[in-house]
Amino acid sequence: MTKRIALRGDLLDFTAEPDWGVTESPAVRFRPDHWLLIEDGRIAAVQAEAPGDDWPREDHAGRLILPGFIDTHVHSPQLDVIGSYGSELLDWLNTYTFPAERRYADPELAASGAALFLAALLAHGTTAAVVFPTVHKVSADALFAGAAERGMRLIAGKVLMDRHAPDGLRDDVVQAEADCRELIARWHGRDRLAYAVTVRFAPTSTPAQLAMAGRLCAEDPTLYLQTHVAENRDEVRWVRELFPEARSYLDVYARAGLLHARSVLAHGIWLDDADRAALRESGAQIAHSPSSNLFLGSGLFDWRAAEAAGAAVTLASDVGGGTSLSMLRTMADAYKVQAMAHQRLTAWKALHASTRGAAQALSLGHEIGSLEPGHAADLCVWDWAAGPVAQQRMAVARGLHEKVFAWLTLGDERCLVTSIVNGAVRYQR
Ligand SMILES: [Zn+2]
Incomplete structure (x- = not known):
């Protein structure tokens, strides 16, 4: 019997390595309000339209979905x-x-x-x-x-x-x-x-x-x-x-x-x-x-x-x-370390190094690190904010980089809703 689940949310991953200092990067793939279809542990498809009735659904509209x-x-x-x-x-x-x-x-x-x-x-x-x-x-x-x-x-x-x-x-x-x-x-x-x-x-x-x-x-x-x-x-x-x-x-x-x-x-x-x-x-x-x-x-x-x-x-x-x-805390610290050398680490560089970049460096780019059909369904659903301070910051953020950078700077594991490994829910808040 095939195991299916369809997740709705704002999908964020990368198709290439982002450059230093570039906040509007063509390497970023942001697909807001999309459906990610998982079948037998793998990502089966990513699509804008809702799947058919034969797909059980989890609606995370307004939440972020990232590769694990x-x-x-x-x-x-x-x-x-x-x-x-x-x-x-x-x-x-x-x-x-x-x-x-x-x-x-x-x-x-x-x-x-x-x-x-x-x-x-x-x-x-x-x-x-x-x-x-x-x-x-x-x-x-x-x-x-x-x-x-x-x-x-x-x-x-x-x-x-x-x-x-x-x-x-x-x-x-x-x-x-x-x-x-x-x-x-x-x-x-x-x-x-x-x-x-x-x-x-x-x-x-x-x-x-x-x-x-x-x-x-x-x-x-x-x-x-x-x-x-x-x-x-x-x-x-x-x-x-x-x-x-x-x-x-x-x-x-x-x-x-x-x-x-x-x-x-x-x-x-x-x-x-x-x-x-x-x-x-x-x-x-x-x-x-x-x-x-x-x-x-x-x-x-x-x-x-x-x-x-x-x-x-x-x-x-x-x-x-x-x-x-927390890799969010790790990314925020990485930003501060680079800031001490007058370098600015974008949210894209940091996120890429924690997902697709790491997968590729480990020769696992074909399996993990991206929300790509055929890849293992290793992914997480995140809230954009936990608590009133982050919520306020998100409410006034302009543009995707500003929002994602504030997310990783202010966020932590309290933002995590679900972790899915090989298509199975392994953590639920
Ligand atoms: Zn060590």
């Missing part, structure tokens, strides 16, 4: 440390994050933590994500199983870390490789899941472990790679001491075979021109995490320089360094 957000860098076990006071990256890891992650060795806690995390993503309008669980195999199993249950597009992998981490959070090269291979066989390509070889960051892996990670990537080019790079100046100094042979922090990964078209590198604040060229040549993307960068005092990412050099940039919450799973 794609968060390209987030840590599932870190809901326990979100909003932790008073430290920069390396202290923050030791004081808050590592103790919280150690608890994920327990399969029951890993399962309940994954369920909480995935439900929270959906309650913030994020339907796909690139996720770090912990070093424990069970934490990756729990996360994949939870995502499969919800039909979600999820990219994740057991975290590799065999040094400079406390007891209970270190693996070794042999066991880690066996765990990765087992997890890849079990999850990679199953349902909507994909495996990412997951190096926490260069300081917590020995050269032998980085080489093992590189071998896994070389063996199967459909695997993703996720890690952190050049987030914090003390971290960058430490990497220089640990890897004196490398030209730069990014070069540590390049030398190990970890820089390729499916590499997702969080932060990339302290990069130089040669690094940016290496990003372009490899096709690797930077997962820009503005909330985390501000909260931990890591630095201000130069989005325009990365893009001018031809590197792909996507947006990420980086919870728990970031302080919200």
Whole structure:
């Protein structure tokens, strides 16, 4: 039996990449008061006229319908440390994050933590994500199983870390490789899941472990790679001491075979021109995490320089360094980071990087990120405003960019009405 539903609302997505500073962009596709038809988990059609009587309907007239957000860098076990006071990256890891992650060795806690995390993503309008669980195999199993249950597009992998981490959070090269291979066989390509070889960051892996990670990537080019790079100046100094042979922090990964078209590198604040060229040549993307960068005092990412050099940039919450799973909050922070460098991030650039741009950077542009017939029906219905202040702002907004920019600046998860994943309602306010 086919499963059908037709949604009515104001449809907003992109057909190309918007340019910097352009508020009237031909890349924006706004279809007010349209119907989006979903059949068997896929978008079947988008049309101005109401569908026939054989279509069950949900009328969201006056509401915004967007592709589900794609968060390209987030840590599932870190809901326990979100909003932790008073430290920069390396202290923050030791004081808050590592103790919280150690608890994920327990399969029951890993399962309940994954369920909480995935439900929270959906309650913030994020339907796909690139996720770090912990070093424990069970934490990756729990996360994949939870995502499969919800039909979600999820990219994740057991975290590799065999040094400079406390007891209970270190693996070794042999066991880690066996765990990765087992997890890849079990999850990679199953349902909507994909495996990412997951190096926490260069300081917590020995050269032998980085080489093992590189071998896994070389063996199967459909695997993703996720890690952190050049987030914090003390971290960058430490990497220089640990890897004196490398030209730069990014070069540590390049030398190990970890820089390729499916590499997702969080932060990339302290990069130089040669690094940016290496990003372009490899096709690797930077997962820009503005909330985390501000909260931990890591630095201000130069989005325009990365893009001018031809590197792909996507947006990420980086919870728990970031302080919200909301991609609206993330976009608003990204705007402020660019404003500090006298650049203006349009609503279109920000939204594109959280939807179509992220999908394309992940080689998933054929499946998610746009309201396109044939794509998976991963989408969210939003109110334009929550509360009297935003309502008043919307009432006087002129033009679409002004309205959408005010929406993402003033809005948050209170605006979310429904999240639909693969055609199924997975969150309802
Ligand atoms: Zn992170």
